[in-house]
Amino acid sequence: MSNKKTTLKDIAGKLNISTAAVSKALRNDSRISKKTKEAVKKIAKDLDYQPNNLASALRSGKSNLVGVMVPSTSSSYFSSVLQNIEEVLNSKGYNVIVTQSNESYTKECNNIDTLLFTQVDGIIASMANETIDLNYFEKIKSKGIPLILFDRGENNLNVDYIGINDYDSSHMIVNHLVQEGRKNIAHIGGFKHTRIFNNRIRGYIDALQKHKLTLFDDYVSESNLTIEDGRAQMKKLLALKNPPDAVYAASDYAALGALQVLKEEKIAVPKTIALVGFGNEPFTTMVTPTITTIDQHSAEIGKIAAQTFLEYADQKTTTQQLNKKILEAKLIVRESS
Amino acid sequence: MSNKKTTLKDIAGKLNISTAAVSKALRNDSRISKKTKEAVKKIAKDLDYQPNNLASALRSGKSNLVGVMVPSTSSSYFSSVLQNIEEVLNSKGYNVIVTQSNESYTKECNNIDTLLFTQVDGIIASMANETIDLNYFEKIKSKGIPLILFDRGENNLNVDYIGINDYDSSHMIVNHLVQEGRKNIAHIGGFKHTRIFNNRIRGYIDALQKHKLTLFDDYVSESNLTIEDGRAQMKKLLALKNPPDAVYAASDYAALGALQVLKEEKIAVPKTIALVGFGNEPFTTMVTPTITTIDQHSAEIGKIAAQTFLEYADQKTTTQQLNKKILEAKLIVRESS
DNA sequence: TACTTTTGGTTAATCGATTAAGCAAATATA
DNA sequence: TATATTTGCTTAATCGATTAACCAAAAGTA
Known part of the structure; x- marks a missing residue:
């Protein structure tokens, strides 16, 4: 019922010993008698003693x-x-x-x-x-x-x-889409100045090259990859003369935005346009259709x-x-x- | 390049004054001369001084x-x-x-x-x-x-x-479902020992009564309200002789689980069974159909x-x-x- | 008996920042 | 000139836990 924190001093006072002895007793120092240790521990428990981390941290530097x-x-x-x-x-x-x-x-x-x-x-x-x-x-x-x-x-x-290996992940995604027969693969990417997004973009470009696919400038964009960004970029892609038949978004959120637009436009996924996200967010299994994605462990x-x-x-x-x-x-x- | 943290002592040493003076200078004490204050602040900046919160916290008790x-x-x-x-x-x-x-x-x-x-x-x-x-x-x-x-x-x-007012929320949900013409409303609830879930259950029961609807024992369940719980409870409800025409789940996760089962069973939502969740989780707008829910501010x-x-x-x-x-x-x- | 070792503690310093109390020098006031 | 006040600092204590250094008493050993 004390409404106050217990300190070593409180315990020491009850037993008429020094705080140093109390501290050692609690840490089972060999130079403290069994009797004292037991007494200290009992009182510590009764008073619900909890060491003050600020004090130990200050002294120890940790x-x-x-x-x-x-x-x-x-x-x-x-x-x-x-x-x-x-x-x-x-x-x-x-x-x-x-x-x-x-x-x-x-x-x-x-x-x-x-x-x-x-x-x-x-x-x-x-x-x-x-x-x-x-x-x-x-x-x-x-x-x-x-x-x-x-x-x-x-x-x-x-x-x-x-x-994770972002460069390889892009390769895995492009390989998969090519296997599914896609030839025009777009990438809704993050900002190049962030290493991981740059690697995803590089991986995407190199993978296209590996499969002898043309890289259209309009197919690659950079953004913050929010749902809104995904929506905006998808709309841009749909407005192109040659819209893609597959879209790889560098985040699941962007992929979700893209999916929303595709559904609004009644475009069949994956039939007309296949979609791949990145991150394995839980919602990728909740939406219809469920979204192919990369798990980041x-x-x-x-x-x-x-x-x-x-x-x-x-x-x-x-x-x-x-x-x-x-x-x-x-x-x-x-x-x- | 020091690779060490700067303390008041370091600053005091450079200027050959006491740490007390440094401390006061930094807190703009009126008893420190302008000249000293400026000198202290300059060195503090040069050495990238950052007060040690552990020390102040220990002393102040905060x-x-x-x-x-x-x-x-x-x-x-x-x-x-x-x-x-x-x-x-x-x-x-x-x-x-x-x-x-x-x-x-x-x-x-x-x-x-x-x-x-x-x-x-x-x-x-x-x-x-x-x-x-x-x-x-x-x-x-x-x-x-x-x-x-x-x-x-x-x-x-x-x-x-x-x-939030959980009791009233249940009323709002039941009122809404009744307005939509539903008569057999089930509730996938949380554990009664948790006050909010108890209130949601009480609200649900009282609202049914208000609308002169029968309360079937089989219609109310208690669980942790995970997706899995939602799936299990929905399956139980579908197995009843008189399955409900509306389900109110006390969490969006449970509602999502229920929705998954309904879709698997090809049951039309909301036509055959209407569904309401609780919490306004983002995924409630991502799934098809989007889920009616309660926003908790x-x-x-x-x-x-x-x-x-x-x-x-x-x-x-x-x-x-x-x-x-x-x-x-x-x-x-x-x-x- | 005389010395050493062990036991079971105590004292005091420390971590870094803060602040009450004190004090010398400068300045103001009577 | 003598006293009071202000300025601008320093000293020392504090927060609580930890630990090196120390010490008295008890126990062991030659």
Whole structure:
């Protein structure tokens, strides 16, 4: 009924011993008698003692907090990565602070500042679409804090990166569409300045070439890949003199937007136009037709990211270098192709 | 290039003044000369000084951290609430630690422990489906930390609660279905021990009564309301001698499961059976037919929850009582009814 | 007996920022 | 000129947990 937090001092006071003795008793120091240990533990339990992490963190220089920054938690990909990071880190005594950038560079900078301010022991992040300037990420490195990137990363930062093979994924998709007899394949892409989207575009172009298909300039676009972007790009494609017979969108959201337009225009999917997305968001199985897509192994990426952080966790000096862990993605063929 | 964090001491050393002077200079204390202030600020900037929150938090007793616990961040409802909590609290200098219970009581207890351990200044939570025992939530109160519940809350805890009017929502749904000429309305419900689901069931039953409709025992079920639960319950309903002509599911996920079964069985929706969900998850607009549902004002609930915490934030003693803020929900009629 | 070792603690310093209290020098006031 | 006030800092204590260094008493050993 105290309505106050219990400290070592409270326990020490009850037993007329020093706080040092209490601290040692709780950590089973060999120089404390069994009798004292038992007494301390009993009182600790009675008073519902919980160590003040701020104090230990300040002294030890470790907060046991890890910052995670994602563009948005509502995408099921990021949500799943997050959940797995949390699971791995919690089991090792770390807590996770989650922040969202909402694809905004400004928000991302603010988030980094608050994470550093909170004295996190490390940062795991996926960059916003907007982000081009890497200064703020360099700041993390200069503070000696391990930085792990996943999904949206940058080679130039020279830190660990976990992701899938985007270039190969594009090949898998184009191969699949060609096998289905498609010849005019369009690509609703992300911005080239983001490495993963650039790789998807390169993969798409090279795959077309491999199959001796013509690459029409009008067939490739860059956008934020939202549902709205998908709608807009699909409308543009339909307005072309030679509309495509297959569309590969670099995100499921864009694919969904495209599908909406196709349905509104009563265009048969996949008969007239086949559609492929990217990300294996749950809604791809909910819509009609279900959408063919690429699975990005979100759970595994989260786990590996967390483990990568843990490798640095106990070292006093952090020297990172570019270290990529690339998973092979998986094509999931559904009704839309 | 230092690869180390800058402290007040570092700045003080450069200028040969005390750390106290540096601290005051940075906070614009009137007792520090303009000259010193400028010198301090310049060096602080050069060394990229960032105050150590652990130290200030320890001294002030405020961590500026708020814990948020939700059953899962992947539901768009919780994700949106989260985003709005974060927005409001960040603007007031608070950081948010997000934890997920995954609907597990054990995980919930662990999460509460870690949040308390991290010395959060307050906790905003929505309870797991499993949770019946409230001891762990009492623990939060006994530490003198404000606790704000939303969506899934409990009157007995006597704390602030923000949610929608579930009882009325059921009435709105039943009224709508009756207007559409339905007479046999079934309810795929959540567990009665959770207040909101109990209210939805009570609302459903009372609304039937109001319209002089018979309440068949077989028409009401309790479950976790996952997609799988929705599928199972829908199958049970279809197997009845007198299957319903309308189904009201207490979650969009359950509604989606039900819809899948109906489509598999080639049953016309809404012609043969009308369907209504709950929550206005984005996928309700993505599927065919789009699903009628209830909007829960997630953004507003997040904002109010955050503001409610802020009301307690500056008080040294927290005495909470049952204080409900109930929003009226909104029925969104779509193709499925 | 005289010394060493072990036991079971205590004292005091530390992490970094903040702030009450103090104090010397400069300035103002009577 | 003598006293009061203001300026501009410094000193030291604080938050709570941890730990190196220390010490007295008990137990062991030669």
